[in-house]
Amino acid sequence: DAGVTQSPTHLIKTRGQHVTxxxxxISGHKSVSWYQQVLGQGPQFIFQYYEKEERxxxxxxxxxxxxxxxNYSSELNVNALLLGDxxxxxxxxxxxxxxxxxxQFFGPGTRLTVL
Amino acid sequence: DAKTTQPNxxxxxEEEPVHLPCNHSTISGTDYIHWYRQLPSQGPEYVIHGLTxxxxxxxxxxxxxxxxxxxxxxxxxxxxxxxAVYYCILRVLGQGGSEKLVFGKGTKLTVNP
Numbered sequence: 001d002a003g004v005t006q007s008p009t010h011l012i013k014t015r016g017q018h019v020t021x022x023x024x025x026i027s028g029h030k031s032v033s034w035y036q037q038v039l040g041q042g043p044q045f046i047f048q049y050y051e052k053e054e055r056x057x058x059x060x061x062x063x064x065x066x067x068x069x070x071n072y073s074s075e076l077n078v079n080a081l082l083l084g085d086x087x088x089x090x091x092x093x094x095x096x097x098x099x100x101x102x103x104q105f106f107g108p109g110t111r112l113t114v115l
Numbered sequence: 116d117a118k119t120t121q122p123n124x125x126x127x128x129e130e131e132p133v134h135l136p137c138n139h140s141t142i143s144g145t146d147y148i149h150w151y152r153q154l155p156s157q158g159p160e161y162v163i164h165g166l167t168x169x170x171x172x173x174x175x176x177x178x179x180x181x182x183x184x185x186x187x188x189x190x191x192x193x194x195x196x197x198x199a200v201y202y203c204i205l206r207v208l209g210q211g212g213s214e215k216l217v218f219g220k221g222t223k224l225t226v227n228p
Contacts, residue, residue, distance in 0.1 A: 004158075033215065042202055042218030043159065056213030090158050092216075102206075103149075104216060106158035 002026070004107035006091050012113045013081050021076045021110045025093030031055070032074040033104060034066055035090040043090055049074055078112075086114045119203045119219035126225045133190040135222055137203030140184045147206040148179060149216060150188045152199040159202060162188065198226045 005024045013019050025032050031050045035043035045058040049068035068074045072093075078085055088111050092104035120138040127133040139148065147166050151159035163170055163177045165186075170177040176189040190197055200221040208214050 031214075035216075035218075042221055043216070045215040045217070048213055048215060050212070055211060056209050056215055058215065088156075092158075102214065103161050103164065105161065106151075108158050109156075111156070 004091055004093050004105055006089075006107040006110050008110060009108065010111045010113075012115060014115050015081055015083060017081050018077065018079045019081060019112060021078075021089050021091075021112070023074045023076070023091030023093075023107060025072050025074070025091075026105055029093035029095055029105075030072050031094045031102075032068055032072065033092045033094075034074070034076045035092065035106075036060070037088040037090060037109070038084075039087070046076070081114045083114050086112060088112075118217070119205060121201075121203050121219050121222045123220070124223045124225065126227065127190075127193045128227050129195060130192050133193045133197070133224065133226075135188040135190075135201050135203075135224065136185065137187070137219070138185050139203070139205055142183050142205060143207075145208050148177065148183075148186050149204040149206050150175070150177065150201060151204060152197075152201045153221070154199050160199075162201070164206070193224075193226045195226050195228060198224055200224070 007022045033048040034046040037043040047066045048056040052068045063079045066076045088109040090109045092106045094102045094104045149164040150162040153159045165177045178187045200223050202221045205217045
């Protein structure tokens with residue numbers, strides 16, 4: 001089975017532009033989460049979506065938004081890009097409705113560079 | 116946010132066991148302990164997770180202290196392919212069924228041939 005896929009793999013934007021990142025979860029996974037990983041640091045939680053609804057949001061400004069589609073794929077949008085938004089953006093999917101410690105499976109990430 | 120503390124780096128020799136420690140003194144009763152590892156420019160890879168009891172899988176073992184304030188990831192025989200940054204993570208549940216992984220800074224493991 002295919003793992004989590006993300007597109008594009010790399011992206012270069014300039015300050016003030018907006019960007020859309022895409023994620024396809026593992027087949028059967030209904031929960032998608034987004035993380036930002038700045039160089040040299042651990043990933044930071046941005047959003048969790050489940051059944052097309054936002055379940056959780058991390059400490060990120062309103063310039064960051066996301067949505068989930070009926071097929072459970074997801075988009076992360078970032079408006080008015082800043083230099084500090086340069087990072088690896090990771091998408092993770094997990095099963096829903098199971099008890100205990102659900103495992104999140106990560107995609108390879110999208111490397112965003114803001115110039 | 117719940118927090119984990121790990122050594123910045125550790126070194127091991129090939130085919131020897133490796134014990135990677137993690138402190139999580141502010142862990143709450145519903146937080147699961149997860150370990151992931153990450154190679155440069157790749158997404159994190161799941162290794163193992165647990166709540167209270169020690170856990171074993173084909174990749175590693177997880178030893179959890181009785182008070183749950185610390186844990187240790189054990190790689191039984193390190194190989195060169197185990198060289199990576201290892202993250203000790205708390206899976207935190209929030210309101211409305213939300214869940215998130217709270218990453219620490221990770222331990223960079225170097226494996227010497």
